[in-house]
Amino acid sequence: MEVALSALVALFFGAAVYLLLSKHIIRMLLGMVFLGNAVNLLIFTTGRVASVAPPVIPEGATVPPDAVANPLPQALILTAIVISFSFFAFLLVLAYRAYQDIGTDDTDKMRLAEPEERGLPPLGY
Amino acid sequence: MTATDTGPLFLVLLFPLLAAALAPLLTSALGHRAAWPLALAPAAAFAIVAANGGGVSAGQPLLFGFDWIPSLGIRFSFRLDGLSFAFALLVTGIGAAVVLYAGGYLKGHPGQGRFFSFILMFMAAMVGLVLADDLMTLLVYWELTSITSFLLIGFDHERERARRGAIQALVITGGGGLALMAGLILIRWATGLSSMSEILGSGEALRQSAYYVPVLALILVAAFTKSAQVPFHVWLPNAMEAPTPVSAYLHSATMVKAGVYLLMRLNPALGDTAAWETILPLFGGATLITGALLALAQTDMKLILAYTTVASLGLMIMLIGAGSETAVEGAVLYLLAHALFKGGLFMVAGSVDHGAGTRDLTALGGLRRAMPITFAAALLGALSMGGLPPFFGFLAKEETYSGLAGLDTRALILTGVAVAGNALMFSAAFLVALKPFLGKQPETIHHPHEGPVLLWIGPMTLGLVGLVAALGASFTHHVVSSPMASAVMGEAVDIHAVIAFHWGVPLMLSLLTVGLGIALYLAAGPVRAVLQKAVTGVGWGPDRGFDQAMGGLVRLAFSVTRWLQSGRLDFYMTTVFVIVAAALLLPMIAFGGLPTVPGVPALEFYEWTVLFMAAAGVILVLITRNRLTAIVSLGVQGFGVALLFMFMGAPDLSFTQFMVETLSVVILALVMTRLRVAVDDHRPWIQVVPDATIAVAAGAGFGLLLLAVTQMPFNAALSDFFIRHSYAIAHGHNIVNVIIVDFRGIDTMGEIGVVMVTGLAILALIRIRVGRRAPAMPDPTETTP
Numbered sequence: 001m002e003v004a005l006s007a008l009v010a011l012f013f014g015a016a017v018y019l020l021l022s023k024h025i026i027r028m029l030l031g032m033v034f035l036g037n038a039v040n041l042l043i044f045t046t047g048r049v050a051s052v053a054p055p056v057i058p059e060g061a062t063v064p065p066d067a068v069a070n071p072l073p074q075a076l077i078l079t080a081i082v083i084s085f086s087f088f089a090f091l092l093v094l095a096y097r098a099y100q101d102i103g104t105d106d107t108d109k110m111r112l113a114e115p116e117e118r119g120l121p122p123l124g125y
Numbered sequence: 126m127t128a129t130d131t132g133p134l135f136l137v138l139l140f141p142l143l144a145a146a147l148a149p150l151l152t153s154a155l156g157h158r159a160a161w162p163l164a165l166a167p168a169a170a171f172a173i174v175a176a177n178g179g180g181v182s183a184g185q186p187l188l189f190g191f192d193w194i195p196s197l198g199i200r201f202s203f204r205l206d207g208l209s210f211a212f213a214l215l216v217t218g219i220g221a222a223v224v225l226y227a228g229g230y231l232k233g234h235p236g237q238g239r240f241f242s243f244i245l246m247f248m249a250a251m252v253g254l255v256l257a258d259d260l261m262t263l264l265v266y267w268e269l270t271s272i273t274s275f276l277l278i279g280f281d282h283e284r285e286r287a288r289r290g291a292i293q294a295l296v297i298t299g300g301g302g303l304a305l306m307a308g309l310i311l312i313r314w315a316t317g318l319s320s321m322s323e324i325l326g327s328g329e330a331l332r333q334s335a336y337y338v339p340v341l342a343l344i345l346v347a348a349f350t351k352s353a354q355v356p357f358h359v360w361l362p363n364a365m366e367a368p369t370p371v372s373a374y375l376h377s378a379t380m381v382k383a384g385v386y387l388l389m390r391l392n393p394a395l396g397d398t399a400a401w402e403t404i405l406p407l408f409g410g411a412t413l414i415t416g417a418l419l420a421l422a423q424t425d426m427k428l429i430l431a432y433t434t435v436a437s438l439g440l441m442i443m444l445i446g447a448g449s450e451t452a453v454e455g456a457v458l459y460l461l462a463h464a465l466f467k468g469g470l471f472m473v474a475g476s477v478d479h480g481a482g483t484r485d486l487t488a489l490g491g492l493r494r495a496m497p498i499t500f501a502a503a504l505l506g507a508l509s510m511g512g513l514p515p516f517f518g519f520l521a522k523e524e525t526y527s528g529l530a531g532l533d534t535r536a537l538i539l540t541g542v543a544v545a546g547n548a549l550m551f552s553a554a555f556l557v558a559l560k561p562f563l564g565k566q567p568e569t570i571h572h573p574h575e576g577p578v579l580l581w582i583g584p585m586t587l588g589l590v591g592l593v594a595a596l597g598a599s600f601t602h603h604v605v606s607s608p609m610a611s612a613v614m615g616e617a618v619d620i621h622a623v624i625a626f627h628w629g630v631p632l633m634l635s636l637l638t639v640g641l642g643i644a645l646y647l648a649a650g651p652v653r654a655v656l657q658k659a660v661t662g663v664g665w666g667p668d669r670g671f672d673q674a675m676g677g678l679v680r681l682a683f684s685v686t687r688w689l690q691s692g693r694l695d696f697y698m699t700t701v702f703v704i705v706a707a708a709l710l711l712p713m714i715a716f717g718g719l720p721t722v723p724g725v726p727a728l729e730f731y732e733w734t735v736l737f738m739a740a741a742g743v744i745l746v747l748i749t750r751n752r753l754t755a756i757v758s759l760g761v762q763g764f765g766v767a768l769l770f771m772f773m774g775a776p777d778l779s780f781t782q783f784m785v786e787t788l789s790v791v792i793l794a795l796v797m798t799r800l801r802v803a804v805d806d807h808r809p810w811i812q813v814v815p816d817a818t819i820a821v822a823a824g825a826g827f828g829l830l831l832l833a834v835t836q837m838p839f840n841a842a843l844s845d846f847f848i849r850h851s852y853a854i855a856h857g858h859n860i861v862n863v864i865i866v867d868f869r870g871i872d873t874m875g876e877i878g879v880v881m882v883t884g885l886a887i888l889a890l891i892r893i894r895v896g897r898r899a900p901a902m903p904d905p906t907e908t909t910p
Contacts, residue, residue, distance in 0.1 A: 001726060001728065001732070001773075002831075002832070002835040003723040003724075003726045003832065003835075004726045004728060004732075004736055005736075005769075005831075006828045006829075006831045006832040006835065007828060008736055008739060008740060009827055009828055009831050010824040010825055010827055010828025010829075010831075011740055011743055011744075011824060011828075012743060012824075013823055013824040013826075013827040013828070014820045014821055014823065014824025014825070015743045015744075015746070015747055015820070015824070017702050017705075017819060017820040017823045017824065018747065018816055018817060018819075018820035019746075019747070020698055020702070021695060021698050021699060021702065021816040021819065021820065022695075022808065022816075023694075023695050023808075026797070026800065030746055030755070030759060033759060033763075033789065034743065034746075034762075037762070037763065037766050038827070040766070041766065041769075042827065042831055044770070044773070044775070044778075045831055045835060046831065046834055046835070047844070048835065048839050049773045050773070050774075051729075051732075051772055051773065051774070052773075052774045053774055054774045054775065054776050054777075055774070055848065055859075055860040055861055056858055056859050056860065057851060057852050057857075057858040057859075057860065058858075059858070061852075062852045062853055063848060063849055063852070064848060064860075068774065068848065068860075069773060069774030069775055070841070070844045071844060071847055071848065071851075071860040071861045071864060072843055072844045072847060072864065074775045074777060074778055074861045075861050075864035075865050075869065077775075077778055078777060078778060078781060078861065078865060079865070079872065079873065079876050081778070081781050081782060081785055082781070082785070082876060082880060083876060083879060083880070084785075085785045085788070085789065086879065086880045086883040086884070087883070088789060089792065089883065089887060090883045090886055090887055092792060092793065092796055093796075093887045093890050093891060094890060095800075096796050096799070096800065097890050097891070099800055105800065107693070107694035107695060108693060108694075108695070110694070111692055113692075114690060114691075114692030115692070116692065118687070120679065120680065120683055121679055121683060123675075123676045123679055124285060125285055125288045125289040125292055
């Protein structure tokens, strides 16, 4: 299963990078979603996977009777999913507002912070 | 030797620093009269140095200091011998005179306290420089003189010319300081010698070293920049933007002689080679002639004096490199004479400026009645500078000519250069000392007046010292000149020059110099016109070159910054991901970390289905041109991942992922309908190919890394800990939940904080529109229903 998931992770990362290299904010946003899933799957697979029971202790026992899935990556990913979602929502609104103000989602045209023509700094003393 | 052996000598280093710290307080309390108590510091230092003169003139250097960085063998150590004795006397003695002069010159200036502080700081640095024994101690003090000089030149920092002069001086002398650092480190590395005392006692070690040439080159760059040799001389005239006390002190009497000091100090170890005796006279001679000619092209008294200082420094360098003992004696005498007369003449120029309101020779005249004391001080300086008896400058010139004169070609050239330079300087000296005081007083000068005692006590004292030192020449030589020359030669030297006429070649040359000088003085106007025409005719000079170099530096920095920070996001992203891909792949390939090739995994059919579902969602997003398809495909890959989680024993993850993906798709669909942009990015093929290559490389990098990791043995210690202790410690059955809310509770709280802040930020972005600039396009919320 790890082999198949490694291939899937490679696909997710590749697609995320390709989308992030776009000049369009909306495509980059999709890339961010892929990147989040790619990282989650990476962490998940690193903790080893198999079709086993969830990490839950039955009533009356103090440890699970049989082999269970690795709980640690799950805890990490649970946090990561929520954080990536709020990040996605924030980026989406930011892109939306930028589009409202600037009228484009082309990053080449978003030059407020680093304008095209910056001119030489003063040469005097 | 420990510090307690020569305790008082440490006070020489300490007194100026203490005075520098007290200066602002004293000045705000006493006003310009603070000069009197402040001058006590250099005066006391002078007395302490002088009190140690007995041992020095007997040829016994005093060593004192302590370990500074023992692990590197660096000491904070000093050496008082004939050379440093003479320099220390000049620095502290003239320092006292300059502090008094500054009290009168900057009277009422709001920054007078700051000025006193700077100039006393410089004094501390300069005393340390001439006394330093350990090479690193020397370097530190050398740099401190550059920095304090920068502060003093830029004292009047509201004028651009002052700022330019300060920066130019710092760049040129600071560059020399870097060369000095490299040179001193190279000396230590090549020979193991770490102090001047060791170097002087090492005999032929440096001359025989394989690194002699680079060491010499670096030391010469340091000395030539500090002592304003052609072509580095430009900073010295521009340093005249500083207040006159600074010009008198740093830029004639002391700091500019640091380079001369360094060469004199190292003469026994580096000198007496063909390279030494070729390079020094060459640069020195060129500087002498250039400086003296440019001096006569000026009309500003300070600039005339500045260029003659350049010329004088050239003469000294030339004499050090001339190779004979008498020439070195000449250099020693000239250095002493120059410090006295040039310091005094600069103060005279300042006093004339103060009393008559201008320093321009063409606008000055007839001040002898209004400013008699200044006139007398000017004459004392000029007579010594002109090399006339019975002044100290006369002794220096006689010794110079005895040292240079000879019959071979080299001697003839050097003598000719010296005579020409001296004649030019002779006329410059009297232009400064006579022109403002003789003749008729121009209408433009109103109410010229003699300065207060603070203004004339300095130049008068220095002028009289120059006279008395010459009249009592044998005493002067016994105490100062001979020990100094001995230190420079590295062997006992006795100077005998006294005020007496010996019929011979030197006297003939002196007469020739004076004759030429008088002729040049009388023809000053036409000579100036010719020289000014020549200067404008040449046009380009090192000064303009400096501006071009600085401008070029800014342009270079600008274009490099422009290239690195293009302002294009895709450029930044490309850089980031190329490096990510390289960082993942290259080490794996280079260190053999690639995973072994696995076989096709044996999976259940539903597992294959879910994997393909996720992959199909991803690929569809990449290739679709339809907005709705893209959104739906995004959801498909998300649900695929959620199902994977479910199959692999992670129902909590699966549940959260389903919720988040659903919400994402809904929000995205809502927003996308309001954005009238194509979901396809229309990347041209020329861009698709490199982008896809980077993407494939980065994806492969992560995939291979993950595969390699999963092929290694798994350490389950941490997971086992949570599984075993989940119920025992935290009494929870769902281990993942226990980890989140208990073991990592603080982390979860931080996560909630992040989500909350994000929510607030989103709210702010949507709601707050106050102060927003007019939209470049109509607001879609208003135009679409």
